[in-house]
Amino acid sequence: MTGKLSAPHAALLGIILALTGYITWSALSASNTLNNLIVTVPVAILIAVLSGVILFAAFRSPTPPEPDETSAVWGDLLLLSGFALFCYALTHIGFDVATFVFVWAGVVMSGGKGLWQPPLFSALFTLVLVKGFGALFPYPMLTLVL
Incomplete structure (x- = not known):
């Protein structure tokens, strides 16, 4: 990947986001009740926000030594x-x-x-x-x- 995010880290972040999306979609498909979504949706939102912070920080900060x-x-x-x-x-x-x-x-x-x-x-x-x-x-x- 271009920029300051290495390819393995970008792949791991993509896998985490894809699995989070799938689990959230699966939970929403099963039931829209509060008991079913009380943990899944807040954790999915937190993962998305943290992923955004990681991406922002990776492209904003100087490249660290290997x-x-x-x-x-x-x-x-x-x-x-x-x-x-x-x-x-x-x-x-x-x-x-x-x-x-x-x-x-x-x-x-x-x-x-x-x-x-x-x-x-x-x-x-x-x-x-x-x-x-x-x-x-x-x-x-x-x-x-x-």
Whole structure:
């Protein structure tokens, strides 16, 4: 792709937007009730807005230096493996503990430093997420602590 957005990133953004569009279309086709669309439509709007922000920022900012491809691939594989483990842990140890550990690991992988900041952020994020989703969904979620 021309500009400052690399072809793999543009392809990934296109795949995300296409899947979001398909899921939203499928949900709208199934039922237009509020219970069916309470999560799907706001998330689709958020993804569209964030995609626009990414595109705007990519073409507005200077081109960053190219990262080391080998470390980038291993970092991506590590994050993908962590997400797969997170998805598995959701049904075995609970949404709250799995989210806390996944977010903490993600913050540390992203360069979060300090002894207390990453777990505090993870705990607050997990609390908001569990309580928010608990209020949205009409059925109980498997949790261990909250």
